[in-house]
Amino acid sequence: MARWGSAGTQARSFLGQFTHHLIRYATWLPPLICVKEYVADLTFINGPSMYPFLNPHYNESLRRDLCLTYKRYSWKNLKRGMIVIFRSPENPKTTQVKRIVALEGDRVRTRPPYPYEYVNVPEGHVWVEGDGENTKDSNYYGPISAHLITGRITHILLPWDRAGRVRWWEHPERPGLHKGLF
Amino acid sequence: MAPFHRLASIFSTLRTRLAAPYKGEWIGDPLRVAIFTAKFICFAHLTVEYSYTVSHGVGPSMLPTFEVIGDCFVVSHRHRFGRDVMVGDIVVYNIPVNNNNSIGVKRVLGMPGDYVLTGTPHSYHSESAANTRKDLMLQVPPGHCWVVGDNITASRDSRIYGPVPLALIRGKVVATVKSPFDFQWMENSFKKVDDDDTIER
Numbered sequence: 001m002a003r004w005g006s007a008g009t010q011a012r013s014f015l016g017q018f019t020h021h022l023i024r025y026a027t028w029l030p031p032l033i034c035v036k037e038y039v040a041d042l043t044f045i046n047g048p049s050m051y052p053f054l055n056p057h058y059n060e061s062l063r064r065d066l067c068l069t070y071k072r073y074s075w076k077n078l079k080r081g082m083i084v085i086f087r088s089p090e091n092p093k094t095t096q097v098k099r100i101v102a103l104e105g106d107r108v109r110t111r112p113p114y115p116y117e118y119v120n121v122p123e124g125h126v127w128v129e130g131d132g133e134n135t136k137d138s139n140y141y142g143p144i145s146a147h148l149i150t151g152r153i154t155h156i157l158l159p160w161d162r163a164g165r166v167r168w169w170e171h172p173e174r175p176g177l178h179k180g181l182f
Numbered sequence: 183m184a185p186f187h188r189l190a191s192i193f194s195t196l197r198t199r200l201a202a203p204y205k206g207e208w209i210g211d212p213l214r215v216a217i218f219t220a221k222f223i224c225f226a227h228l229t230v231e232y233s234y235t236v237s238h239g240v241g242p243s244m245l246p247t248f249e250v251i252g253d254c255f256v257v258s259h260r261h262r263f264g265r266d267v268m269v270g271d272i273v274v275y276n277i278p279v280n281n282n283n284s285i286g287v288k289r290v291l292g293m294p295g296d297y298v299l300t301g302t303p304h305s306y307h308s309e310s311a312a313n314t315r316k317d318l319m320l321q322v323p324p325g326h327c328w329v330v331g332d333n334i335t336a337s338r339d340s341r342i343y344g345p346v347p348l349a350l351i352r353g354k355v356v357a358t359v360k361s362p363f364d365f366q367w368m369e370n371s372f373k374k375v376d377d378d379d380t381i382e383r
Contacts, residue, residue, distance in 0.1 A: 030227075034224040089325055090323075092348040104281075124277075141323075144347075145347060147278060147283075
């Protein structure tokens with residue numbers, strides 16, 4: 001008996017070999033999808049919302065940043081300053097990337113489009129904002145549920161000059177944030 | 183000999199020893215068997231996760247439709263993220279205000295753009311928790327839905343935590359399995375009224 005998984009000893013037709021290799025490589029697709037969904041994924045960042053931290057040259061070139069996203073238990077252990085990827089509460093087909101400003105129980109002084117001056121972030125929710133000026137964030141649609149978060153950005157991979165770990169814990173706290181008031 | 187080489191030789195010895203009784207058989211290579219098992223588990227998980235799962239709910243919130251305990255239902259994950267969900271469907275979703283991975287099963291009463299009452303009709307004088315926002319009417323924001331349990335007096339739903347993002351919806355209940363011999367397809371009770379139908383008073 002030929003060794004299991006090998007192409008066999010006797011010569012096959014071209015079509016037979018082609019199908020054999022196609023099926024062999026296709027069996028690696030489910031593990032790949034599982035890893036991409038539950039462990040880690042590569043993400044291109046679109047748009048200016050995290051300027052200047054991500055996509056600093058968004059108005060000069062079409063180059064996008066490539067980031068590594070960690071996806072294990074994405075709704076747990078969230079900290080202020082983390083950069084997270086979440087499904088948009090306005091349109092579930094799209095994802096957005098923003099920075100966590102406040103966690104549940106915090107009180108935030110909001111920015112213009114929001115109708116009230118202060119907001120208490122409810123249980124199980126986070127307040128997310130983009131670093132840049134041109135951003136549609138929690139000031140627009142309010143605090144988001146932590147379950148919408150699908151991953152957190154841990155590394156910048158491309159471009160090379162800014163590649164490295166994302167030091168979210170060194171990000172200064174936003175003025176107008178009162179931690180754990182209620 | 184370097185420690186790595188020693189470890190590698192121990193591993194290869196172990197591999198041949200373990201495989202010795204099955205030489206030439208498909209199970210004779212433990213590494214290949216392990217990889218095949220992992221691949222198969224991933225395949226099975228994805229197949230189930232993106233098609234249909236059977237789960238059960240506990241609680242009185244859907245009482246006329248589901249019993250308090252012991253009812254199973256079939257969840258279609260084609261309808262995740264609110265795809266093709268209509269008013270009247272029963273959806274399975276992550277409860278937005280909970281920190282754990284808990285699941286809610288409720289009926290959709292409003293899709294984006296619909297107007298819904300945030301209180302409970304005919305109970306404005308009771309002191310229930312679901313009655314904090316009284317007779318307010320609100321338009322469901324884009325990308326959200328309004329979910330309410332069938333047993334409105336014993337249900338924690340959108341009346342308490344507001345509209346639920348469609349992105350939290352995991353699937354739609356398409357059938358109930360009350361016992362292994364009692365399988366029933368679930369039909370949306372909100373039907374389009376034909377012109378032939380007459381209203382009897």
